[in-house]
Amino acid sequence: GAGVSQSPSNKVTEKGKDVELRCDPISGHTALYWYRQSLGQGLEFLIYFQGNSAPDKSGLPSDRFSAERTGGSVSTLTIQRTQQEDSAVYLCASRPGGSTEAFFGQGTRLTVV
Amino acid sequence: AQSVTQPDIHITVSEGASLELRCNYSYGATPYLFWYVQSPGQGLQLLLKYFSGDTLVQGIKGFEAEFKRSQSSFNLRKPSVHWSDAAEYFCAVGANRDDKIIFGKGTRLHILP
Numbered sequence: 001g002a003g004v005s006q007s008p009s010n011k012v013t014e015k016g017k018d019v020e021l022r023c024d025p026i027s028g029h030t031a032l033y034w035y036r037q038s039l040g041q042g043l044e045f046l047i048y049f050q051g052n053s054a055p056d057k058s059g060l061p062s063d064r065f066s067a068e069r070t071g072g073s074v075s076t077l078t079i080q081r082t083q084q085e086d087s088a089v090y091l092c093a094s095r096p097g098g099s100t101e102a103f104f105g106q107g108t109r110l111t112v113v
Numbered sequence: 114a115q116s117v118t119q120p121d122i123h124i125t126v127s128e129g130a131s132l133e134l135r136c137n138y139s140y141g142a143t144p145y146l147f148w149y150v151q152s153p154g155q156g157l158q159l160l161l162k163y164f165s166g167d168t169l170v171q172g173i174k175g176f177e178a179e180f181k182r183s184q185s186s187f188n189l190r191k192p193s194v195h196w197s198d199a200a201e202y203f204c205a206v207g208a209n210r211d212d213k214i215i216f217g218k219g220t221r222l223h224i225l226p
Contacts, residue, residue, distance in 0.1 A: 033214065042218035043203060056213050100145055100164060100210055104157040
């Protein structure tokens with residue numbers, strides 16, 4: 001596709017359920033980032049990938065959060081046993097190797113009820 | 114670790130007036146610096162970036178920013194704002210080309226007619 005694609009665009013889940021959020025980066029982009037955007041909190045860094053490896057997972061809020069990337073392409077962010085405080089917009093971005101510009105997707109709005 | 118502070122949560126200016134949005138960063142070496150804009154219902158778009166060279170950088174939509182090492186600042190400016198500039202603006206910093214990008218909490222810009 002032409003841009004970073006995230007799915008689903010909206011997700012409503014019950015507290016305690018697991019959710020998977022998907023990010024399809026721009027083809028050929030080697031770096032991939034996940035952020036969480038809550039009202040008034042800006043963009044909170046979660047994790048980033050270089051290829052399939054994650055040099056920095058320091059932003060993951062708890063062990064309920066995990067992410068993987070396969071084939072140097074698609075990434076999945078998984079939240080287990082969701083809590084209401086997990087409600088936010090989850091943004092994914094990708095960046096081509098040798099460039100400094102990251103391109104963002106439209107995000108997945110997660111609501112935990 | 115790098116960090117970013119945007120001291121102003123909200124800024125209101127009249128259409129046609131000049132604008133300056135403040136950004137202070139914390140990082141030991143010369144960082145990679147970015148300004149992104151997020152319009153309502155839109156994804157994040159890169160306005161401009163700095164990593165070396167001329168400390169005054171020009172971006173899209175008539176924006177510019179100046180890197181001041183002595184003040185650890187990277188303020189965004191525009192000589193004359195338009196109603197369409199109403200949006201949320203994020204300053205961001207990276208340690209190098211291949212590192213994570215850390216964002217500030219954002220400044221929401223309101224334009225008075």
